[in-house]
Amino acid sequence: METKALYKISYGLYVVGSKLDGKLAGCVVDAFIQSTSSPVPTVILCSIQANQTNAAIKQTGEFTVSVLGRDVEPFVIGNFGFQSGRDADKWANVEHRLAGGLPVLDKAAAYFRCRVTDQKELSTHTAFFCEVTDAWLGEGEPLIYGDYQASMKAKTLEAFKAFKETGIVPGRQAAEKKTKWVCKICGYVYDGQTPFEQLPETWKCPVCGHPKSDFEML
Ligand code: FE
Numbered sequence: 001m002e003t004k005a006l007y008k009i010s011y012g013l014y015v016v017g018s019k020l021d022g023k024l025a026g027c028v029v030d031a032f033i034q035s036t037s038s039p040v041p042t043v044i045l046c047s048i049q050a051n052q053t054n055a056a057i058k059q060t061g062e063f064t065v066s067v068l069g070r071d072v073e074p075f076v077i078g079n080f081g082f083q084s085g086r087d088a089d090k091w092a093n094v095e096h097r098l099a100g101g102l103p104v105l106d107k108a109a110a111y112f113r114c115r116v117t118d119q120k121e122l123s124t125h126t127a128f129f130c131e132v133t134d135a136w137l138g139e140g141e142p143l144i145y146g147d148y149q150a151s152m153k154a155k156t157l158e159a160f161k162a163f164k165e166t167g168i169v170p171g172r173q174a175a176e177k178k179t180k181w182v183c184k185i186c187g188y189v190y191d192g193q194t195p196f197e198q199l200p201e202t203w204k205c206p207v208c209g210h211p212k213s214d215f216e217m218l
Pocket of ligand 1: 184188208210
């Protein structure tokens with residue numbers, strides 16, 4: 001058998017959100033398909049039995065799916081795919097919101113809320129048969145798993161490796177750098193809500209009274 005033939009089956013990439021003992025859980029999956037469309041849309045999710053998310057779905061019978069877009073930050077995939085929820089609070093590392101108590105990514109191509117109606121244990125995975133109880137459109141086009149393998153996997157590994165080494169979420173490091181400015185005269189560090197660049201030209205250092213021009217980026 002040419003097992004590589006199986007690589008020609010198309011998938012998307014998705015972040016599943018659920019809850020275990022009241023705490024947010026989640027992981028990346030590719031095996032998520034629509035099975036029927038009427039009278040209500042139904043889907044099938046195949047989830048690795050050993051994953052915490054699998055236990056979460058079994059506990060609550062519910063989960064969300066955020067459809068990753070082509071413009072997804074590679075770190076998001078690494079965050080949900082390369083570490084276990086037993087060791088890390090994955091949702092704390094990404095911009096997200098709660099939809100009916102379950103987490104979804106702020107940025108995704110679409111969102112679903114699913115309720116498990118039946119399930120079957122396979123060799124390594126559980127197939128969850130579900131009804132879609134809600135759906136929302138997001139922004140952009142969905143990422144295809146084959147495109148991720150071909151052109152995003154290296155960036156994802158790199159972003160996740162940098163995160164493990166520094167403990168800093170990639171996007172947040174950049175944001176912090178942008179908003180921190182120091183007064184060259186007195187050493188006061190500006191860290192206000194308004195970006196430093198947007199402060200009026202008449203703004204002065206609250207400690208020594210020197211103008212904006214005497215500040216430099218940290
Ligand atoms: Fe100052």
